[in-house]
Amino acid sequence: MDVYLCEKPSQGRDLARVLGVSQRGDGYLHDGAGRHVTWAVGHLLSEYEPQDYDERFKRWVLNDLPIVPTQWQQKVSHHARDQFKAVSGLLKSASRVIIATDLDREGESIARSIIDRVGFRGEILRLKLRALDEHSIRQALKDICPGEETEPLYQAAMGRSHADWLVGMNLTRAYTVLAGQMNVTEVFSIGRVQSPTIKLVVDRDAKIANFSPSPFYEIKASFEVQNGMLTAKWMPPENVLDPEDRCVNRPLCDQLAAALPGRKAVIESAEVKPSKESAPLPFSLSRLQQACSKQLGLSAKEVLTVAQALYEKHKVTSYPRSDCSYLPESQHAETPDVFQAIMLNDPESAGMVNGARADMKSRAFNDGKISAHHAIIPTRGSADVSRMTEDERNVYRIICRQFIAQFYSPHHFDRTHIIVECGGQRFEAKGKTTRKAGWRVLFSGTSAEEKDDDKPADEVEQQQLPAVKHGEPSVCRGAEVDSKMTRPPPHFTDATLIGAMENVARYTDDPKIKKVLAETAGLGTEATRSDTIEGAIQRGYLSRDKTIIKSTNKARAMISMAPPAVTSPVMTGLWEQQLSAIANGQARRQDFERQIIQWMSDIIKGIQGNTSTILQQSSGPLAPLMAPTHPCPVCQSTMVLRHSKPRAATKTSPARKGGPFWACSKQECRATRPDNNGVPGERGSSESGSSRGSSPGVIGPKNAMKSTGYKCPECQGPMKKRSSASGNDFWGCMSYPACKGTRKGRSKKTTS
Secondary structure, three states, rough: EEEEEEOOOOHHHHHHHHOOOEOOOOOOOEOOOOOEEEEEEOEEEEOOOHHHHHHHHOOOHHHHOOOOOOOOOOOEHHHHHHHHHHHHHHHHOOOOOEEEOOHHHHHHHHHHHHHHHHOOOOOEEEEOOOOHHHHHHHHHHHOOOHHHHHHHHHHHHHHHHHHHHHHHHHHHHHHHHHOOOOOOOOOOOOOOOHHHHHHHHHHHOOOOOOHOOOEEEEEEEEEEOOOOEEEEOOOHHHHHHHOOOEEHHHHHHHHHHHHHOOEEEEEEEEEEEEEEEEEOOEEHHHHHHHHHHHHHOOOOHHHHHHHHHHHHOOOOEEOOOOOOOOOOHHHHHHHHHHHHHHHOOOOOHHHHHHOOOOOOOOOOHHHHEEEEEEOOOOOOOOOOOHHOHHHHHHHHHHHHHHHHHOOOOEEEEEEEEEEEEEEEEEEEEEEEEEEEEEHHHHHOOOOOOOOOOOOOOHHHHHHOOOHHHHHHOOEEEEEEEEEEEEEEEOOEHHHHHHHHHOOOOHOOHHHHHHHHHHOOOOOOOOOOOOOOOOOOOOOOEEEEOOOEEEEHHHHHHHHHHHHHHOOHHHHHHHHHHHHHHHHHHOOOOHHHHHHHHHHHHHOOOOOOOOHHHHHHHHHHHHHHHHHOOOOOOOOEEEEEEEEOEEEOOOOOOOOEEEEEEEEEEEOOOOOEEEOOOOOOOOOOOOOOOOOOOOOOOOOOOOOOOOOOOOOOOOOOOOOEEEOOOOOOEEEOOOOOOOOOOOOEEEOOOOOO
């Protein structure tokens, strides 16, 4: 029996349709002749939590760290129990499994973790799906490969998963407990990729906040030449420049500008260099996210969601989570059919296709540059763009345009550089003169190249320059001083933060570190970068104001506590490099995990041995997050403000609205009080004892029973009926052991 194991139900239905498998089963499709198509729903299995390994890890205690599983275990995800039962039942009867999940680390992990859990020992094959239109599926079915080819992707995925678990579980607990000693109730989530990403934003925001603008000056002069006019910018001599190569001497500039008009000049040099520019390569996911963020204002996560819909729902583009910008050479033959599909799907794009030559073969077609996936391009699938959302249509057209550009001629232009000498000073003018627009006609009004920030174009370098020659005489017809101010770097946007994560080497000045990072894949992967940004926002580290991304007080507090080893991109970049080596079969997962364990253990030891020093150094950034405190009315220790989550009623406990409440920080007391405008309030009339974090208005020890309305003679708190060792009944304070008040026999009921 053959079982095709897909990643999602929609993917399974697409594959089954091409295979001719249409009979429905419980969680699968079959043909009645031994072929079955089934699917996961994302990850059917998840890693154990620390408390799954040992109950004592329910409490977060610094001295319990590091937590390192001796043998990694997974459990069936609660939402996926029925589907796991269906898949595992099929695998137990199968003789052959064809993995048909997404062709990447996570896709391989989703399939093989199930296969390993079930203990399947038959033949494993791999279906390399790169798009979900019928033609692409049929092509993939003709080229099924042995499972051994992609098994290293599984090893890399498990290495990443275990590394993230070790770093996240241990360091999150360590820094959360550490901050808790300063009455900070926030959970400080630490991530192998997330924390260095947050540091990029924190550092950028600090530069902006600490930036002090200063003036500098430029002189622009107009020169009349034989064939017209040109504008050139003064080239100040070194003796008048500051360390940033700017002139800050306004009187000197004013004096020079006043003396220039009417003076004779000469063309010192004139260089015209014919140049050509090839079309930008098709999109990887990161470059698609950057382009759509700039052109459409979409977040990185929104772009991925739209691209996933174009791939899965509409089937008009290839696999979206690709890190590659190149295409297989064999795919060039499909170009006429892809062009036909684009024109039928979107008449608005027909004009772009009409100007393309399908027989052209750009640098994008290169087998030597192909990774597990090729670039994101349109497919031969058919769909009506009028049924797409506006974002889906726009992103589809951007993907189509980038692909069609590969079949336009290069952009030909002349690059001109002129130097003019006048009054002993030199002036330069740069410009481009288009000779043949080529592919650039497709990008009118847009930027074809991605840039890190929104620096304004220098009009002196964008002008159309007249033809001049060396030694040609000229006359200065005017000059003016342009007063400017230095500017801080711009805040990050989704586009620029994705670019920074991808090219993190740009953000260090250390040449050794820069070299190391330049050889890595950056922070995270194409598939995870948008999730990393969104996760940091959801955890309160980053905020998004329209398109601007900024850091929060919580982010600055976390960066202040964590050492550079945790927040530096160097270590994470090296880890990504090792994971890539594992995925390529060039390194072992076990060796990688041993390094992670040793690194993480050293960090934990440093925290445990320097707690007071770390807190002292971080007291400033932590201050805005510190919860207010008040004396506990039961034990006179410290009460801190906490927040409970809403909870539905169950058979054993009532519903809880949730909200702020006060809790004693002393482990033995655990008394709680309702919040009364920022201070502990009085107990409610119908109180119920519970553990810390229970309903506001509760006072009592852990696991206490419902209050009877009797008051303790010692603290006036509620009491409950208890039994002594000899079997006699008595009334005991519900705040025991903090309060040991008791009453013998039947107590007189009092009103609260």
